[in-house]
Amino acid sequence: SSLMDERLATPRFEFRIAETPLLLPPDLRARCEEAAAGILAAIRRGDVLARCRAAVPERYNVPYTDALPHFLAIDLAIVAGKDGTLEPRLIELQGFSSLYGMTFVQGGIWSEVLAGIPGMPSRWTPLFSGLRDDTYLELLRATVIAGADPEEVILLDLHPDQQKTLPDFHATARLLGVRAVCVTELTREGRRLFAPRGGGRQGTVPVRRILHRVVFDELERKDVEMCFDYRDDLDLVWVSHPNWYWIWSKFTLPLIDHPAVPWTRRLDQIDRLPDDLSGYILKPIFSFAGQGVHVEVTRQVIDAIPPDDRAGYLLQEKVEYAPALKAPGGVGVKAEIRMMYLHPDDEPEMTLAINLCRLSRGKMHGVDHNKGLDWVGSSVAIWPSEEADP
Numbered sequence: 524s525s526l527m528d529e530r531l532a533t534p535r536f537e538f539r540i541a542e543t544p545l546l547l548p549p550d551l552r553a554r555c556e557e558a559a560a561g562i563l564a565a566i567r568r569g570d571v572l573a574r575c576r577a578a579v580p581e582r583y584n585v586p587y588t589d590a591l592p593h594f595l596a597i598d599l600a601i602v603a604g605k606d607g608t609l610e611p612r613l614i615e616l617q618g619f620s621s622l623y624g625m626t627f628v629q630g631g632i633w634s635e636v637l638a639g640i641p642g643m644p645s646r647w648t649p650l651f652s653g654l655r656d657d658t659y660l661e662l663l664r665a666t667v668i669a670g671a672d673p674e675e676v677i678l679l680d681l682h683p684d685q686q687k688t689l690p691d692f693h694a695t696a697r698l699l700g701v702r703a704v705c706v707t708e709l710t711r712e713g714r715r716l717f718a719p720r721g722g723g724r725q726g727t728v729p730v731r732r733i734l735h736r737v738v739f740d741e742l743e744r745k746d747v748e749m750c751f752d753y754r755d756d757l758d759l760v761w762v763s764h765p766n767w768y769w770i771w772s773k774f775t776l777p778l779i780d781h782p783a784v785p786w787t788r789r790l791d792q793i794d795r796l797p798d799d800l801s802g803y804i805l806k807p808i809f810s811f812a813g814q815g816v817h818v819e820v821t822r823q824v825i826d827a828i829p830p831d832d833r834a835g836y837l838l839q840e841k842v843e844y845a846p847a848l849k850a851p852g853g854v855g856v857k858a859e860i861r862m863m864y865l866h867p868d869d870e871p872e873m874t875l876a877i878n879l880c881r882l883s884r885g886k887m888h889g890v891d892h893n894k895g896l897d898w899v900g901s902s903v904a905i906w907p908s909e910e911a912d913p
Contacts, residue, residue: 526632527540527625527628527629527632527690530628530632531625531628531690531693531694531697532693532697536690537687537689538687538900538901539899539900539901540629540900540901540902541880541882541898541899541900541901541902542897542898543848543850543882543898543902544630544633544637544880544902544903544904544905545848545858545860545880545882545902545903545904545905546904546905546906547860547904547905547906548906549906550608551601551609551610551611552904552906554609554610554611555599555611555860555862556651556862556875558597558599558610558611558613558781558783559597559599559611559862559875560875561781561783562597562613562616562779562781562783562784563595563597563864563873565778565779565780565781566616566771566775566778566779567591571775571778571779572770574778575769575770575771575774575775575778576588576766576770578769578770578772578774578808579766579769579770580769582753582754583739583753583754583765583766583769584753584754584766585753585754585761585764585765585766586754586755586756587756587764588764588766588767588770589764591866591873592618592619592763592764592767592770592771592866593620593666593667593762593763593764593865593866593867593868594618594619594620594621594623594666594762594763594767594863594864594865594866595616595617595618595771595863595864595866595873596616596617596619596621596861596862596863596864597613597616597861597862597864598613598614598615598616598859598860598861598862599611599612599613599614599783599859599860599861599862600612600613600614600842600844600857600858600859601844601845601847601857601858601859601860602842602843602844602845603843603845609845609847610783611783611860612783612784612785612842613776613779613781613783613784613785614842614859615772615773615776616771616772616775616776617768617771617772618763618767618768618770618771618772619735619763619767619768620734620735620736620762620763621861621863621879622688622690622691622694622879623663623691623695623863623865623876623877624663624691624692624693624694624695624697624698624699625688625690625691625693625694626649626691626863626877626878626879626903627649627656627659627660627663627694627698627877628694628698629649629879629901629902629903630647630648630649630650630877630903630905631656633647633649633903633905634646634647634648634649634905634908637905644907644908646907646908647905647906647907647908648905648906648907648908648909649877649878649903649904649905650876650877651862651875651876651877651878652874652875652876653909654874654876654877659876659877660698660699662865662867662874662876663698663699663865663876664699665867666762666865666866666867666868667695667699667701667732667734667762668699668701668732669732669760669867669868671731671732672731673699673700673701674700674720674721674728675728675729675730675731675732676699676701676730676731676732676733676734677701677702677703677704677718677730677732677733677734678692678695678696678701678702678703678704678733678734678736679703679704679705679706679709679733679734679735679736679737680692680703680705680706680736680737681705681706681707681737681738681741681742681745681747682705682707683703683704683705683736684703686736688736692736695734701734702721704718704719706737706742706747706749707747707748707749709730709749709750709751710727710750711750711751713758714755714756714757714758715729715730715757715758715759716729716730716733716750716751716757716759717729717730718730730759731759731760732759732760732761732762733759733760733761733762734762735761735762735763735764735765737765739765739768739809740809753765760868769809772808772809773806773808773809773837774808774809776837776839777789777792777837785839785840785841785842786839786840787837787838787839787840788837788838788839789808789833789834789836789837789838790805790825790828790833790834790835790836790837790838791830791833791834793838796822796825796838800820800821800822800825801819801820802840802841803820803838803839803840803841804816804817804818804820804838804839804840804841805817805820805824805825805836805837805838805839806836806837806839807835807836807837808835808836808837809835820838844857844858844859844883845857848882848898850897850898851898854884854898855884856882856883856884856898856899857882857883857884858880858881858882858883859880859881859883860878860879860880860904861878861879861880861881862875862878863875863876863877863878863879864876878903878904879901879902879903880901880902880903880904881900881901881902882898882899882900882902883899884896884898884899885899
């Protein structure tokens with residue numbers, strides 16, 4: 524944690540950094556890669572995409588959606604299969620940016636720490652698809668900046684200096700030279716948006732590309748004044764295009780038929796509720812950080828949701844996380860791995876690039892549900908690199 528603070532020049536971490544990386548064995552890593560590839564194949568089918576596009580609210584329908592987003596995160600819980608071996612189960616997915624900078628730094632720190640332990644391999648990696656540190660950064664740069672002037676590329680969020688994800692914003696600035704800007708700082712002339720120059724310099728520069736980190740439910744709650752409307756036809760490239768926030772999301776889950784995907788249905792589309800609801804979880808489709816999730820579902824909880832609001836909720840079969848990691852003292856720690864893809868403009872394929880992990884002992888997996896516990900928090904899965912010494 525202190526190395527993270529030092530390297531990211533972060534005044535604070537508002538979430539816990541776990542005491543350990545997740546050492547991912549080859550068989551489980553292969554299962555996670557196969558599950559992620561199968562899920563991606565299912566969600567990029569034309570008929571699924573057509574149905575998911577209906578999820579975009581009219582007031583946020585941004586023109587010119589691309590064929591695939593620049594980012595995809597697939598969250599996999601580690602569970603015990605029928606034969607007791609560990610395997611992945613889909614929790615959720617999003618076509619939205621994640622912590623691509625911070626996780627890379629965290630993976631590098633853990634690699635150094637493990638390499639310093641006698642008898643351990645000398646090189647470790649959190650990277651997939653044969654990527655090395657340099658080729659990962661090239662792919663990330665190609666996705667975010669493409670051929671633009673880095674000063675004309677911004678990371679956009681609402682009050683970025685107050686977000687829990689600030690350490691990643693620092694990492695993105697350090698690794699790519701892309702600074703964080705608040706939506707309230709933008710100005711507009713015609714179809715173009717302008718942002719303050721970086722480094723405390725006077726004046727503004729036109730914005731060519733926006734690394735979009737604005738979470739819409741926060742925008743809704745805070746009723747922010749902005750110089751543009753998401754429906755406007757603006758002269759810039761969105762990374763990822765904001766419509767993917769809605770298209771590839773929890774909304775997509777009931778449409779995926781894959782062995783790694785638990786039974787999931789939209790509440791308004793269930794003819795008859797299961798008699799025993801104890802094996803299910805109820806979650807709002809468009810809410811993040813575990814807000815509004817019911818782990819203990821009862822008839823009363825469901826009856827209290829007005830019929831008109833039911834299309835906004837999912838009923839999902841509970842996923843029983845395995846105590847996959849044994850902490851000192853024998854306590855079992857549950858793990859979730861986010862499989863993170865990158866997709867530069869005009870590339871036909873999305874590349875599985877890096878991961879992050881969340882380690883948990885609480886009832887739910889978010890950082891807010893594990894306060895006061897150790898061996899939990901933000902982490903990264905790593906494994907000996909192909910380039911490691913024999």
